Amino acid sequence: MLALTYSPQTRLHAVPAPIKLTALCAITTALFIIPTGWAIMILGGAALALYAAMGIAFLRAGLRTLYGLWPFVVVLGLWHGWQGDWDSGILIIARLVTAVAFANLVTMTTPLQDMIACLVRLLRPFRRLGLSPNAVSLAIAMMIRFIPVFLSRAEQLKMAYRARSHRSGRWAVIFPLALGMLDDADTVSEALRARGGISPKE
Amino acid sequence: MERATVHIALFAALIAALGLVPKLMLTSGVPITAQSMGIMMAGTILGAKRGAAAVALFVALTLAGLPLLSGGRGGLGVLAGPSVGFVIGFPIAAWATGWIMERLHALPVGIAAAIAATVGGIVILYIPGVAGMAMMLDKSIPQAALLITPFLPGDVIKAVVTAILTQAIFRARPASVFSRQTL
Numbered sequence: 235m236l237a238l239t240y241s242p243q244t245r246l247h248a249v250p251a252p253i254k255l256t257a258l259c260a261i262t263t264a265l266f267i268i269p270t271g272w273a274i275m276i277l278g279g280a281a282l283a284l285y286a287a288m289g290i291a292f293l294r295a296g297l298r299t300l301y302g303l304w305p306f307v308v309v310l311g312l313w314h315g316w317q318g319d320w321d322s323g324i325l326i327i328a329r330l331v332t333a334v335a336f337a338n339l340v341t342m343t344t345p346l347q348d349m350i351a352c353l354v355r356l357l358r359p360f361r362r363l364g365l366s367p368n369a370v371s372l373a374i375a376m377m378i379r380f381i382p383v384f385l386s387r388a389e390q391l392k393m394a395y396r397a398r399s400h401r402s403g404r405w406a407v408i409f410p411l412a413l414g415m416l417d418d419a420d421t422v423s424e425a426l427r428a429r430g431g432i433s434p435k436e
Numbered sequence: 437m438e439r440a441t442v443h444i445a446l447f448a449a450l451i452a453a454l455g456l457v458p459k460l461m462l463t464s465g466v467p468i469t470a471q472s473m474g475i476m477m478a479g480t481i482l483g484a485k486r487g488a489a490a491v492a493l494f495v496a497l498t499l500a501g502l503p504l505l506s507g508g509r510g511g512l513g514v515l516a517g518p519s520v521g522f523v524i525g526f527p528i529a530a531w532a533t534g535w536i537m538e539r540l541h542a543l544p545v546g547i548a549a550a551i552a553a554t555v556g557g558i559v560i561l562y563i564p565g566v567a568g569m570a571m572m573l574d575k576s577i578p579q580a581a582l583l584i585t586p587f588l589p590g591d592v593i594k595a596v597v598t599a600i601l602t603q604a605i606f607r608a609r610p611a612s613v614f615s616r617q618t619l
Binding site for chain 2: 238239255258262299302303306309310313322326330333334335336337338340341342344346349350353366369372373374376377378379380381383384385388408409412413415416417418419420422423426427431432
């Protein structure tokens with residue numbers, strides 16, 4: 235599974251994840267409470283400078299992650315063009331792109347394990363409400379493992395279906411897929427319990 | 437505890453896997469993705485608490501940086517983008533779907549699931565979804581609502597498919613439908 239982290243190390247990779255996340259919160263809040271063109275231009279420029287400082291390849295990878303916003307840019311452009319209100323349209327698009335750019339910067343430079351560690355730490359206060367950190371960690375690991383199992387099982391069922399029919403079987407496999415996975419889940423939970431189960435303590 | 441944890445992880449993975457299913461184009465040219473069907477299924481099968489936990493797990497790992505949202509999106513940028521309300525609304529929608537499913541235990545599973553998926557997975561999900569879109573794109577609530585109406589027919593189809601699947605799973609594996617267990 236490919237995470238969204240940028241693999242060559244940059245200087246931003248070395249900054250601890252909690253610091254990056256706190257800074258991101260502050261910048262995003264600022265973007266939304268100071269809605270002036272200047273503030274957005276300065277922050278947008280800062281984002282661009284940060285990306286560029288990490289190298290051309292990094293900048294290019296960053297711009298590629300922003301590409302997904304294009305439908306919203308088109309809709310906003312059409313809307314404000316139709317209203318004849320270009321200034322606010324450009325401002326909203328710039329703010330949107332800047333906010334997403336900063337967030338992507340944190341995602342690109344923070345390994346998944348660090349993010350998950352932050353997440354588990356943030357969930358610690360909920361232990362009192364019966365949320366076991368062990369169960370959370372195990373669920374994270376199992377979910378990541380289950381995804382490829384799902385996909386390969388679906389592929390197998392589709393191939394078996396095609397051997398019997400001339401149709402593609404995209405929909406016909408959903409039900410057997412669900413049943414097989416539910417049975418697997420029961421087997422996995424039995425196996426977990428047989429090995430001592432999830433300890434409620436850390 | 438073990439069984440609940442495994443099923444929560446399983447449904448989180450199901451939602452992720454559904455995000456990788458290729459998009460289907462409606463005649464209006466609006467893409468529909470299978471992902472929100474996973475949210476509905478988590479509610480109708482796992483019930484309120486576990487359904488919400490499964491979806492919250494999926495959302496947490498997406499924000500942590502796995503590109504699991506349909507179209508390969510993920511990371512913290514989602515929280516700064518226009519679909520933030522939907523992503524935050526996913527666990528709430530699953531919880532509401534499950535809650536309604538549990539309340540409708542007198543009705544046949546398929547009908548209960550259809551109602552629960554429609555109210556929880558569409559009506560409840562659209563509230564934070566529209567609010568988030570209005571905020572991020574600086575539009576009024578009715579304007580934002582207008583922007584997402586093209587997605588409504590696809591979501592209705594997904595609620596129907598969810599109901600059919602939930603009914604079929606209940607018939608084949610009644611013990612796996614947590615929302616119908618007397619716990």
